[in-house]
Amino acid sequence: xxxxxxxxxxxxxxxxxxxxxxxxxxxxxxxxxxxxxxxxxxxxxxxxxxxxxxxxxxxxxxxxxxxxxxxxxxxxxxxxxxxxxxxxxxxxxxxxxxxxxxxxxxxxxxxxxxxxxxxxxxxxxxxxxxxxxxxxxxxxxxxxxxxxxxxxxxxxxxxxxxxxxxxxxxxxxxxxxxxxxxxxxxxxxxxxxxxxxxxxxxxxxxxxxxxxxxxxxxxxxxxxxxxxxxxxxxxxxxxxxxxxxxxxxxxxxxxxxxxxxxxxxxxxxxxxxxxxxxxxxxxxxxxxxxxxxxxxxxxxxxxxxxxxxxxxxxxxxxxxxxxxxxxxxxxxxxxxxxxxxxxxxxxxxxxxxxxxxxxxxxxxxxxxxxxxxxxxxxxxxxxxxxxxxxxxxxxxxxxxxxxxxxxxxxxxxxxxxxxxxxxxxxxxx
Ligand code: S3P
Numbered sequence: 001x002x003x004x005x006x007x008x009x010x011x012x013x014x015x016x017x018x019x020x021x022x023x024x025x026x027x028x029x030x031x032x033x034x035x036x037x038x039x040x041x042x043x044x045x046x047x048x049x050x051x052x053x054x055x056x057x058x059x060x061x062x063x064x065x066x067x068x069x070x071x072x073x074x075x076x077x078x079x080x081x082x083x084x085x086x087x088x089x090x091x092x093x094x095x096x097x098x099x100x101x102x103x104x105x106x107x108x109x110x111x112x113x114x115x116x117x118x119x120x121x122x123x124x125x126x127x128x129x130x131x132x133x134x135x136x137x138x139x140x141x142x143x144x145x146x147x148x149x150x151x152x153x154x155x156x157x158x159x160x161x162x163x164x165x166x167x168x169x170x171x172x173x174x175x176x177x178x179x180x181x182x183x184x185x186x187x188x189x190x191x192x193x194x195x196x197x198x199x200x201x202x203x204x205x206x207x208x209x210x211x212x213x214x215x216x217x218x219x220x221x222x223x224x225x226x227x228x229x230x231x232x233x234x235x236x237x238x239x240x241x242x243x244x245x246x247x248x249x250x251x252x253x254x255x256x257x258x259x260x261x262x263x264x265x266x267x268x269x270x271x272x273x274x275x276x277x278x279x280x281x282x283x284x285x286x287x288x289x290x291x292x293x294x295x296x297x298x299x300x301x302x303x304x305x306x307x308x309x310x311x312x313x314x315x316x317x318x319x320x321x322x323x324x325x326x327x328x329x330x331x332x333x334x335x336x337x338x339x340x341x342x343x344x345x346x347x348x349x350x351x352x353x354x355x356x357x358x359x360x361x362x363x364x365x366x367x368x369x370x371x372x373x374x375x376x377x378x379x380x381x382x383x384x385x386x387x388x389x390x391x392x393x394x395x396x397x398x399x400x401x402x403x404x405x406x407x408x409x410x411x412x413x414x415x416x417x418x419x420x421x422x423x424x425x426x427x428x429x
Contacts, residue, residue, distance in 0.1 A: 004390075004409035004420060008378075010252035011297075011425040016422060018237045020045040020230035021258050023168070023196045023417050024288065026095050028228045029053050029101060030176065031204050032073035033062040034081065036224035044230055049093035049416045056088040056100060060111075075225045078179060078331040083109030087148070090115040092343060092385075092414045095169055097147060098127045098371075100292040102173030106180025107153035114148040118343055118385050124149060130161045133419035134174075134181055145255035151325020158183035158219055165338060168193040168313040169213065175201065176218035177207075188218040193311045194262045196288070203228075203287040233291045235315045236416045237390045238266050240257060241427070242319045244295035245275045246399040247327045253280075254293045257313045261289070265313025267395035271318055273300045273327055302329035302372055310335045315342075318392035324370055325359045326399060333367035343383040343414075353381040353393050357400060389413045394420075400426060 019239035020043040029052065032039030044050065054071075061082035063074040090096035090113055096114050101124070101252055104111045114120065125145040128138050137152040138144065158181045162172050175197050178185030191213065197211040214349045222316045237257045244252040259267075259279060265275050266295035278294040300323055313320065317339055324331035339346040347368055351361040354370065361370040378400050383390035399406030412419050 001408040003405050003407050003412060004394065005405040006401050006423070007396045007405050007429060008400055009276065009398040009429055011279050011428050012244055012247045012252055012398070012426045013428060014111055014426040015253040015255065016240065016426060017255045018232040018257065019047070020415060020419060021233040022047060022049060023095065023109045023194060023232050024200070024258070026053050027196055028097065028230065029057055029073065031101060031223055032075055032225060034059040034078050034150045034179070035075035035204055035223035035225045036077045037075055039072065039073040039075055039225040040108040040227045042069065043230045044071050045233065047417055048091050049096060052089060052091040052093050053096045055296070056090070056096065058194065059086065059088060060232050073123050073225070078222060084111055087112045087114050090119060092116050092119055092411070094119060094122055098124070098173050099176060100171040101127050101138065101149060102131060102176040104151045105131050105134070105138060105151060105177050106156045109151070109153050111151045112148055113151070119149050121161045123341055125284045125359045126165065126167065126170050129178055130159065130170070134177055134185070135162065136177065148413040156181035160183040160186040162188040164190065168197065175215065175217045177265045178219060179206065179221060181219040183217050184218055185225040186214060189213045191308050192262055194260065196260065199287045207251060216319055228286045229289055231285055232256045234258050234263050236241065237293060238316045239395050239419070241266065241270065241295050243325045243395045243398055245270060245298050245300060245323060246309060248297055250297040252295050252296065256290055257293050259291045262276050262312055265309045266310055266316040266320065269303070269305055269313055271302050273323065274298050275300060277362060285317055290424065300327035300328045302331035304332045306334035313351055314338060315388060318346050318350050318388045321368065321370065322392050322396045323353050323356060325372060325376060325396070326355070327372040328369050330369060332369045334364070335366055337366040343386040344389060346389065349382070350384060350392065353389065354380060355406070356424065357396055376400040378404055381406050383408045383409050383411050386417065387411045391416065394423065422429065
């Protein structure tokens with residue numbers, strides 16, 4: 001565990017790219033592995049979470065050649081995965097664990113998934129419960145809610161399931177299981193969560209229907225290997241978007257960012273707060289919308305956030321709370337209970353850290369309320385082992401009156417291993 005200290009920046013300038021999208025990178029390995037033929041992935045995110053997924057599929061007999069830039073996955077077809085000879089370690093990655101649970105439920109073999117101390121605390125019943133309705137046999141600690149999970153692969157039957165939470169992980173787990181089930185598997189969600197699985201299933205030629213908040217997958221539909229160019233992760237760009245908005249005189253151009261509408265809640269929220277974020281050169285790459293983002297320092301004001309936009313910005317609330325802390329007036333976040341079961345309880349974590357930086361924060365059960373301050377104080381912040389908490393507080397440090405130290409910066413490698421050097425490249429002091 002090593003600490004990192006960021007000093008206040010005079011301004012920020014530059015043109016950057018951020019690493020590939022984490023969600024799309026996970027899915028490219030999973031679908032590439034069960035497709036027929038070769039899948040070529042460029043722009044793959046080499047964060048620890050995605051490497052966990054890559055290692056798991058290699059352990060199931062999938063050949064993946066990696067020249068440092070491009071991954072070439074030799075797909076084994078729907079029924080070609082092999083029983084792993086050891087436990088599959090998902091590290092910190094909820095996406096690896098939940099999506100693979102769905103995929104593994106319908107295999108003809110036994111597998112066990114585990115993760116780090118944080119992942120082993122996160123709820124898994126949200127996938128086990130609907131999968132068991134499909135006939136899956138999965139065991140876990142805490143009555144089947146916590147990893148390690150033991151999966152006894154078996155025949156599955158399609159189902160129609162209405163999820164209580166808007167969760168792309170739940171939806172995608174069922175879609176992957178649905179490929180192995182007899183008949184159709186339909187998932188309804190209360191609000192639309194990220195739709196990368198729907199797009200990639202279609203891109204690989206799977207039989208799927210998606211519209212509104214419902215998706216249906218037909219069992220047995222074969223996938224064909226494809227070429228994928230992974231766009232920059234808007235959840236990683238988010239830290240630099242907020243940095244550019246809160247540091248006086250800043251201007252950043254962030255190239256090649258994925259702007260899938262199910263992920264652009266951060267742009268909508270920060271724009272509503274008065275932020276200047278321009279989408280330049282919008283295009284489509286491998287079935288996903290992409291743009292360059294031009295972001296300029298702006299005077300922000302507090303707003304009320306809730307409803308449909310919440311799942312569209314779910315990973316960005318830690319850094320949005322930093323923007324809110326420097327906005328004029330009060331920001332109220334509601335309908336964000338899911339933040340309590342992320343890599344850590346992100347409501348409690350940001351409330352603790354922002355208080356140390358001099359902000360008055362009230363935690364609510366499903367969000368927070370805070371009043372913006374003119375200037376953040378330097379402080380000692382805690383990551384709670386969560387990459388996005390660590391990065392959010394380092395961004396806060398750029399606009400603080402003194403240094404901000406985060407106790408553990410190692411966890412940043414789960415999603416954004418190049419974050420610290422990139423930050424120092426654009427910060428002028
Ligand atoms: C993800 C879905 C989201 C998100 C996570 C990645 C995915 O989780 O928080 O970082 O790739 O499907 P939920 O689906 O649990 O909201």
